[in-house]
Amino acid sequence: MTLQTWIALFAVTLAALYLAKGFLGSFRGTGSCASGCGSCGAKACPAKKLEERLRRA
Amino acid sequence: MVTIALAGNPNCGKTSIFNALTGARHHVGNWPGVTVERRSGHSDMGNLEVEVVDLPGTYSLAAQSEDERIAARFLSDPSVDVIVNVLDASNLERNLYLSTQLLELHRPIVYALNMADDAERQGTRIDLKALSALLGGPVIPTVGNRQEGIQQLKDAIVRVATGVEPTIRPVSVSYGDDIERELVKLVGEIGRDEHLASERPPRWLALQLLEAAPEAEAIVDQSHARAAIRAQSQTSVAFLEQHLGADCGTLLAERRYGFAHGLVKEAIQEMGTGQRSFTDKLDGLLTHRWLGIPIFIAIMIGVYALTFIVGKYPQDWIAAGFAHLHDWAAAHVPPGELASLLVDGIIPGVGAVVVFVPVIMLLMGCIAFLEDTGYMSRAAFIMDRLMHLMGLHGKSFIPLIMGTGCNVPAVQATRTIESRTDRFITILVCPLVSCSARLQVYILIAGTFFPPVQAAFAIMALHFLGFGLAMLMGKVLRLTLFRGENAPFVMELPPYRLPVLKSTLIHMWEKGRVFLSRAGTVILAGATLVWFLSHYPGISNRQWAVERQQKEEAIRAQKLPTIQETEQLEALQLAHESRVMNSSLAARFGKLLQPALAPILDPDHKRPEAWKDGVALTAGFVAKEIVVGTMAVVHQARAEKAEAGASLSPLQETLKRHSGMTPLTALAFMVFTLIYTPCLGTVGMILKETRSWAWTSFSIAYGLGLGWLLAFATVHVGRLLGFA
Numbered sequence: 001m002t003l004q005t006w007i008a009l010f011a012v013t014l015a016a017l018y019l020a021k022g023f024l025g026s027f028r029g030t031g032s033c034a035s036g037c038g039s040c041g042a043k044a045c046p047a048k049k050l051e052e053r054l055r056r057a
Numbered sequence: 058m059v060t061i062a063l064a065g066n067p068n069c070g071k072t073s074i075f076n077a078l079t080g081a082r083h084h085v086g087n088w089p090g091v092t093v094e095r096r097s098g099h100s101d102m103g104n105l106e107v108e109v110v111d112l113p114g115t116y117s118l119a120a121q122s123e124d125e126r127i128a129a130r131f132l133s134d135p136s137v138d139v140i141v142n143v144l145d146a147s148n149l150e151r152n153l154y155l156s157t158q159l160l161e162l163h164r165p166i167v168y169a170l171n172m173a174d175d176a177e178r179q180g181t182r183i184d185l186k187a188l189s190a191l192l193g194g195p196v197i198p199t200v201g202n203r204q205e206g207i208q209q210l211k212d213a214i215v216r217v218a219t220g221v222e223p224t225i226r227p228v229s230v231s232y233g234d235d236i237e238r239e240l241v242k243l244v245g246e247i248g249r250d251e252h253l254a255s256e257r258p259p260r261w262l263a264l265q266l267l268e269a270a271p272e273a274e275a276i277v278d279q280s281h282a283r284a285a286i287r288a289q290s291q292t293s294v295a296f297l298e299q300h301l302g303a304d305c306g307t308l309l310a311e312r313r314y315g316f317a318h319g320l321v322k323e324a325i326q327e328m329g330t331g332q333r334s335f336t337d338k339l340d341g342l343l344t345h346r347w348l349g350i351p352i353f354i355a356i357m358i359g360v361y362a363l364t365f366i367v368g369k370y371p372q373d374w375i376a377a378g379f380a381h382l383h384d385w386a387a388a389h390v391p392p393g394e395l396a397s398l399l400v401d402g403i404i405p406g407v408g409a410v411v412v413f414v415p416v417i418m419l420l421m422g423c424i425a426f427l428e429d430t431g432y433m434s435r436a437a438f439i440m441d442r443l444m445h446l447m448g449l450h451g452k453s454f455i456p457l458i459m460g461t462g463c464n465v466p467a468v469q470a471t472r473t474i475e476s477r478t479d480r481f482i483t484i485l486v487c488p489l490v491s492c493s494a495r496l497q498v499y500i501l502i503a504g505t506f507f508p509p510v511q512a513a514f515a516i517m518a519l520h521f522l523g524f525g526l527a528m529l530m531g532k533v534l535r536l537t538l539f540r541g542e543n544a545p546f547v548m549e550l551p552p553y554r555l556p557v558l559k560s561t562l563i564h565m566w567e568k569g570r571v572f573l574s575r576a577g578t579v580i581l582a583g584a585t586l587v588w589f590l591s592h593y594p595g596i597s598n599r600q601w602a603v604e605r606q607q608k609e610e611a612i613r614a615q616k617l618p619t620i621q622e623t624e625q626l627e628a629l630q631l632a633h634e635s636r637v638m639n640s641s642l643a644a645r646f647g648k649l650l651q652p653a654l655a656p657i658l659d660p661d662h663k664r665p666e667a668w669k670d671g672v673a674l675t676a677g678f679v680a681k682e683i684v685v686g687t688m689a690v691v692h693q694a695r696a697e698k699a700e701a702g703a704s705l706s707p708l709q710e711t712l713k714r715h716s717g718m719t720p721l722t723a724l725a726f727m728v729f730t731l732i733y734t735p736c737l738g739t740v741g742m743i744l745k746e747t748r749s750w751a752w753t754s755f756s757i758a759y760g761l762g763l764g765w766l767l768a769f770a771t772v773h774v775g776r777l778l779g780f781a
Contacts, residue, residue: 004393005597008589011398015585019679022579023737 059218060108060136064128064159065143066152067114070171073201074143075111078211102211105218118158119270119306129272133162135256139218141210143169146176146183146198149325153317154310156192157230161261165217165225166194169210173198181325188324193228229260230316235300236308239293240264246289249282266290267297267305315434315551322438322550336552340435349439354517356432360423361513365504368416375415376706379408394596398588401634402690406584409689409708410576410682413500417493418569425564429556438550440524453483457527460490461520464739468746478539484746485534485756486527488735491520494681498730501685505709506723515724519731526732526763575682583683587643587676587690595637605633634693643691647671657725657768660776664717666692670726680736692716721775725768732764
């Protein structure tokens, strides 16, 4: 295998791991929500706000 | 002995009601301020001995004048068992402002809808049942000076005092995320003093402190935790005033008026001919029973069409930028897997999504603009009214509105619904509401197969279809799996306002920034993985590489003119790539799905590339925006990059020329995308919220089944109607 093949396969592995992390996180409720609401990961994420509110209440 | 307090606005007829209840003969006058201090009388109601306390009229519990302070102090006193809120029926909205504050006291309330005869004469018809359900207490129409409705009022007081009144339930005004967050902090500080927190509802006290109500400050000053409470109160007030740009009193008043206005819109069936404000007049048109929805549709089509037309320019610039990047990578990275990953995977995959960022930003900007004017609340009100008909309304509506952004927080937001039945129905129908990730797919497909105005109409129709299905499924689920009544809820209608450009621009930037960050993470990872699945094992096949090399050498050996040689080499390259793609893991998987998808996406079996749709839709299970990136990779979108003067993006050009899709199958594809299996994030949240694999599986399965059926119906009904 060439160096290019190794690099490409390494990138694919990283991508697969990243998506798998999101996949598992979704079911544990800890991963990125992965559905593009437009505020995911931002401070304004409605899910995060709600979670915080419920936790405090 | 039961103590009841009569509370209401000045000149709403409290003293008449007091006299009627107690048999007293206090002076009644038709001007505000007849009662300037509290007075009490006794009444026997059935087996109950009741002390009736008449309080000075007040517009608010945060009042500053002495007589109003008397009312505020007594109403918040723990010795009051029942509050009778006297409302002037002919001026209901203004009177309900005080009610919004009384609700916060979490005491049993009976509403005496006084001067009901005046209201009727003015042509105002009030839906008492709806008003009672929305206020969470019995509403009794009365005419105090003629003793009408007094016995019914007494009966209601007895039922409430003895705890047998069925309509009693706690109702709160929602003050919005920022204020609610500060309220939670302040309630936490009030909770440090158990005695203080047990005497009065901490939330009510916190609200009063934010409004700097003297009565509340006096109460807090007697607490041992006063320093901490006052400090938090000052911090919260400063934060809110700086963050929201108005004083706290105004901010709270706006939300309360919004609530009162929404309540009146829900409960008044016919408005009288009295003086109407600008908001009332505009609401009369925008929330009109018949005109409201056509106006909403027209506005939204206008918004979508505008974003398509204006968004095309930056879209073209970004597409040109990615085309240059693609050319540069093709020319500078030596041939091999890494080059293919960049040129055939990452650049077209990420680029296909990024080109739509300006369109999404423009759309979100327009919606933020409409939100700031107060129009979107009216749109929500119109839709809520429709939902009433389908047995899915009240608090279920807020998660559905959130779902238009993202289904994940929408499912999570169902936690605010107390009834398990309502909550499960809402969770199950939430994924049917079209989220912003699916919007990208519509923009891509509709923009490819329809002219701008038709595309805008198609996207609008898909959003309505999502809401319509959510309502329909809500009704079906309520009639079958989840029987029961749902709780009423007030849609707030804030006053109309001129939007602030800065706030709209910030909103646009936030949306754009988040989409770009998604392009750099989930979409990048998705494109990389899809590239692998759509290029292996063929790309590492040495035999094919040698064959291609030999053919290339043969072409070069012919010494053809440059143009001819380039054409032949490009054709060879394309044939090799197709060979790799058609033998890939993704192709095998896509072809496995083809029999199931063919009836909706390839009804005539004339699309050899139809398997690619299956691959894209499967990738969409991870996240819907990966659908677009996947299509760019599997359709080898960069092949069309050189199209001079093209008004479509490279992927759109490729889809139009080579995918074999027709406008009808494109519509079926979008319908299927709208309804089929929710994305992984939503599925995870459904599992978390229902704590049931059975309901989670049901949600996946019915989405898939319903999506297929409706896409099938779209194609076949469309064909019957003569569409291509």
